[in-house]
Amino acid sequence: KRLVLIGPPGSGKGTQSPIIKDDYCLCHLATGDMLRSAVAAKTPLGIKAKEAMDKGELVSDDLVVGIIDEAMKKPSCQKGFILDGFPRTVVQAEKLDEMLGKQGTKIDKVLNFAIDDSVLEERITGRWIHPSSGRSYHTKFAPPKVPGVDDVTGEPLIQRKDDTAEVLKSRLEAFHRQTEPVIHYYANKGVLTQLHAEKPPKEVTAEVQKALSS
Template sequence: MATEVKPSIRLILIGPPGAGKGTQAANIIEKYSVKHLATGDMLRAMVTSGHELSKKVKDIMDKGEFISDELAVSIIEENLIKLEKGVGFMLDGFPRTTTQAELLDELLTRINSKIDAVIELHVEPSVLTKRITGRLLHKATGRTYHEVFKPPKVPMIDDVTGEPLVKRTDDTEEALLVRLEAFHNQTKPVVEYFKKQGLHTIINGDREEGEVFKEINGLLSPLGKL
């Protein structure tokens, strides 16, 4: 009996800081086995790895600013090329500008690939502020908590390892305001770019996690079938 082969899903996940991209990304990975390519995670790894650009990237992130189009595209290209044949991917935090979107299309054409769906999570700014300023992180694993919405069993201690939790240096209200302004100014044209391609869907992220994923799954499920 022949084994059913499901085509890989290639998607982009868009949303401002605190919109729940990390949570929904984990759900998508578990369901569809795609490779998660998150620029934020890759940049934080670069900062701690002693990379030659570590200081430059850290300074940019501490200010709540975004990296250049050229650096972003270079990081994504390097990781896409490493993917095994037939493995799907999810871009998170990229593209942020129309220039990046155009360069991505050019890159995917070169490697005989394409984007299947673009999902945008929408959450009101006041909710984002509450989510971001209370966020806690276990640096070694990337596991996240929240002081109000998802507190650890022991304050500032990881439930699994017992190691200390930290707050990201860019998880302040001041840095968030800078990031939100840049996000909306830069991302609106990106959304329009993908709308014209018929790929964009906006989803309300200010709901219970399961409800949000149910809608995401309804969108992606037909793409994972022959």
């Protein structure tokens, strides 16, 4: 399967991805995670991306298209993938179709994590992540067994630099202005499924599984 997950910041893309990945043996390509590791490692890519990310703005189309083009070539992605946080502009969606067209493949399904903006601040400001694995927790909705510590490795959890109420405002603005048109792009192609992303995580998982089994 070749899947795209679209939704605003905090809508649950990163929470549902590992479950879908295990159920269908897909590779999980999250442009946000890849960019954050590049920023942490101070690679040329990371240096270029940092300023926009800190402000909650989108990184340039060319940079992210390059990352995805490279990542999709990995052997583990040949059977299928989950794109989490990509494409986020219509230009990115068109470039993706072009890349897949060259391989004779296409996107099978797009899941839209539809949710009201008003619940996202609480989700974003309560999130703690384990940077090396990408696992995320929430102080109220998904607390780790020991506060501040990853359940699996015992390593410390951190908060993302852009997970403040203020930066969230810019991220939401970018979503509505630049990413919502991508939802229409896929609706017109007939591959879009709407999810009720405000429901508890397990209910969202059930909706995802239903969408993918049909």
